[in-house]
Amino acid sequence: xxxxxxxxxxxxxxxxxxxxxxxxxxxxxxxxGDAKGSSTPYGDNVKVGKCAQTADAKIYYxxxxxxxxxxxxxxxxxxxxxxxxxxIDDLKKNFQVIVMSTRGHGRSEIGHSPMTYEQKAxxxxxxxxxxxxxxxxxxxxxDGAYTAYKIAxxxxxxxxxxxxxGAGTLKAGFFSGExxxxxxxxxxxxxxxxxxxxxxxxxRWQEFxxxxxxxxxxxxxxxxxxxAIKCPVLLVVGDEDDHxxxxxxxxxxxxxxxxxxxxxxxAWHDAFNGNYEVFKAAVMPFVNAPIGNLKDGSRKVDYNSKx
Numbered sequence: 404x405x406x407x408x409x410x411x412x413x414x415x416x417x418x419x420x421x422x423x424x425x426x427x428x429x430x431x432x433x434x435x436g437d438a439k440g441s442s443t444p445y446g447d448n449v450k451v452g453k454c455a456q457t458a459d460a461k462i463y464y465x466x467x468x469x470x471x472x473x474x475x476x477x478x479x480x481x482x483x484x485x486x487x488x489x490x491i492d493d494l495k496k497n498f499q500v501i502v503m504s505t506r507g508h509g510r511s512e513i514g515h516s517p518m519t520y521e522q523k524a525x526x527x528x529x530x531x532x533x534x535x536x537x538x539x540x541x542x543x544x545x546d547g548a549y550t551a552y553k554i555a556x557x558x559x560x561x562x563x564x565x566x567x568x569g570a571g572t573l574k575a576g577f578f579s580g581e582x583x584x585x586x587x588x589x590x591x592x593x594x595x596x597x598x599x600x601x602x603x604x605x606x607r608w609q610e611f612x613x614x615x616x617x618x619x620x621x622x623x624x625x626x627x628x629x630x631a632i633k634c635p636v637l638l639v640v641g642d643e644d645d646h647x648x649x650x651x652x653x654x655x656x657x658x659x660x661x662x663x664x665x666x667x668x669x670a671w672h673d674a675f676n677g678n679y680e681v682f683k684a685a686v687m688p689f690v691n692a693p694i695g696n697l698k699d700g701s702r703k704v705d706y707n708s709k710x
Contacts, residue, residue: 432486433587433594438676441488443467445502446477446509447601455529460514461603464503464530468495472539473690474531475502476547478569478673480582480615481594483509487544489679490686494542498690501539503530505547507611512603518618520553527554531561538563540690545569545647545672549624556631563694564635566686569644569672571651572658573624578646580620582612629658635697636662637689641670641677661699663689 430444445465454461465484473494477484484491484502494500504511506518506526516522527550531539540563543551548570555562588595599605636659640652649666656664665685670677689697 430483430485430488431594431597432483433481434591435594440485441492443488443492444485445488445491446484446504449510452510453533454510455526455533457514457526457529459516460506460512460526462503462506462512462526462530463510464501464533466534467491467500467502468498470498472531472535472537473498473500474527474539474541474551475500476505476527476541476543476550477508478544479505479508479546479619480612481587482544482546483598486673487542487675490542490675490683493683493687494690498540499535501530501534503527505550507615509598510601510603513607513611518614520550521557523550524553524557528558528561540564540566542566542686542690543568543570544675549573552624552628552632555634555636556628559633562634564637564689564697565632566637566639566689567655568639568674569641569647569652570624570655571638571640571647571649572629572654573622573647573651575621575623578616578619578622580616582616584609584612626658629655630660632659634661635689635694635699637665637686638662639665639667639674639682639685641667641672641674643670643677644672644674646672657703661697 430440430447448465451465452463454463475484475487475491477487484504491500491502505523507513538561541551541554543565545568548567551565551567555565584595602608638652638656640647640649642649656662667674667678667681675682
């Protein structure tokens with residue numbers, strides 16, 4: 404994917420999964436290639452799927468397993484729940500996993516209100532309330548991780564801990580360009596065709612892409628949001644991530660009150676697929692640990708500081 408023109412697909416590559424199940428699998432994520440996918444069609448499993456009504460849109464979700472609740476928030480743009488199938492497969496053995504399709508993705512409606520992270524947080528809260536009254540653990544990728552940050556900042560009693568993948572500080576203008584459905588179809592026509600079949604408003608998909616890129620081109624994330632998060636956070640980033648460069652995740656680590664850091668070797672933005680074993684080795688102990696064991700004991704030492 405690094406050979407693709409940034410101007411055409413910068414938003415696509417930033418927030419949706421890129422690499423990795425054979426076409427015989429029950430579902431597909433963008434540019435899945437020949438990697439092995441889950442046997443469960445997450446995000447399109449209508450046998451278990453439900454919708455939560457928000458102010459102006461129905462948000463689709465699925466629930467798997469039993470135990471403490473874990474909310475999964477996929478990447479944006481061409482992101483799908485299915486892209487995170489490996490970790491969902493493992494989590495549902497011991498947790499109640501809430502698999503949500505974010506607004507404008509998969510089977511969730513787009514709505515008609517302006518796109519904001521407050522909106523994204525409220526959408527997630529509506530789904531959480533439909534399933535549980537307990538604080539949730541959140542595992543979010545890219546756009547989903549930024550949504551997790553906003554939920555924790557706005558509704559601190561609703562979030563117990565966060566695993567944030569590929570989401571550091573962000574300056575306005577870093578993501579700019581277009582997300583054209585024609586260009587997407589040239590790259591992965593099967594994905595685009597399948598998505599058009601399941602989306603409740605396929606005729607508005609390009610409209611959503613335009614609004615999405617406009618939203619992201621003006622987005623900045625820094626001290627204001629990271630300083631407001633009190634729950635434990637595990638930051639995960641691929642060492643080759645050029646959409647959330649490692650330095651930006653290190654900056655977020657310094658700003659967060661209670662954070663841990665995992666840099667996944669030989670992995671790009673989708674670190675959970677690029678090197679799943681390392682990703683799993685970092686994430687599972689974090690999500691399984693008693694909350695009392697995740698108290699902030701780290702020292703955020705400045706570069707070359709003697710303090």
